[in-house]
Amino acid sequence: MGPVFPHLHLITGGQDPLAAVAAAVAAASRLGATDRLAIQVRVEDHVTDRDAYELADAVLELCRPHGVLCLVNDRLHVALAVGADGGHVGAADLPVAAARRVLGSSAMLGATCRDADAARAARRAGASYLGVGPAFATTTKTGLPDPLGVDAIGVVAAAVPDTPIVAIGGVTAKNAAGLRAAGAAAVAVVGAIMNATDPLRATEELLEAVA
Ligand SMILES: Cc1ncc(COP(=O)(O)OP(=O)(O)O)c(N)n1
Numbered sequence: 001m002g003p004v005f006p007h008l009h010l011i012t013g014g015q016d017p018l019a020a021v022a023a024a025v026a027a028a029s030r031l032g033a034t035d036r037l038a039i040q041v042r043v044e045d046h047v048t049d050r051d052a053y054e055l056a057d058a059v060l061e062l063c064r065p066h067g068v069l070c071l072v073n074d075r076l077h078v079a080l081a082v083g084a085d086g087g088h089v090g091a092a093d094l095p096v097a098a099a100r101r102v103l104g105s106s107a108m109l110g111a112t113c114r115d116a117d118a119a120r121a122a123r124r125a126g127a128s129y130l131g132v133g134p135a136f137a138t139t140t141k142t143g144l145p146d147p148l149g150v151d152a153i154g155v156v157a158a159a160v161p162d163t164p165i166v167a168i169g170g171v172t173a174k175n176a177a178g179l180r181a182a183g184a185a186a187v188a189v190v191g192a193i194m195n196a197t198d199p200l201r202a203t204e205e206l207l208e209a210v211a
């Protein structure tokens with residue numbers, strides 16, 4: 001990964017995650033923006049560790065040649081096993097301090113937060129960046145609190161000015177720039193690319209929106 005924090009985090013999901021990841025990497029390559037893209041390998045809870053490992057290994061094979069950052073959601077042992085750049089944890093996963101001990105001091109570690117106090121606590125516990133959402137309504141994940149909206153995400157960003165905020169939840173090429181303007185360092189998407197008819201074009205539009 002280059003010196004910048006990736007502005008677009010693509011989280012795997014949908015019917016054919018590998019095809020979508022390949023298209024996203026191709027889009028970033030065409031724009032000379034591979035250091036602005038990160039891939040987060042996320043599988044549903046019922047998926048076996050073996051299947052999660054094989055997906056993460058295949059994603060890493062697509063990312064490594066282009067220097068695209070690769071993170072693994074929840075399953076930090078899979079992140080270590082495949083040699084990913086780090087992981088992401090939330091309220092149902094290892095606590096941030098424990099996750100930092102598992103990944104070591106140099107790994108990229110993301111933590112989900114929903115308000116400024118949680119953001120400050122996660123930063124103190126060792127998070128490298130904070131996933132803050134849901135920004136807008138989303139159907140990709142159930143059981144979420146009400147959408148925060150752009151202003152609330154800006155409040156969290158202002159509370160931890162030294163820590164990148166990745167806004168997540170209902171993000172599209174149309175609303176991404178507003179999140180960046182509010183203070184988010186990056187956005188994370190599932191559906192806007194994973195469910196796109198043309199994931200390469202969708203990635204280009206999102207990379208241009210968050211530039
Ligand atoms: C960038 C980013 N932000 C938030 C999340 C959500 O993670 P988590 O709270 O662990 O929930 P699940 O993804 O496990 O359902 C994320 N994955 N990435």
Ligand SMILES: Cc1nc(C(=O)O)sc1CCOP(=O)(O)O
Pocket residue numbers: 011112132133134135137138139140141144168169170171188189190191192
């Ligand atoms: C995985 C996830 N976590 C969220 C959170 O707010 O914790 S929202 C979300 C789903 C994001 O998918 P889409 O880009 O399709 O809305």
Ligand SMILES: [Mg+2]
Pocket residue numbers: 073074088089090091092093
């Ligand atoms: Mg989780």
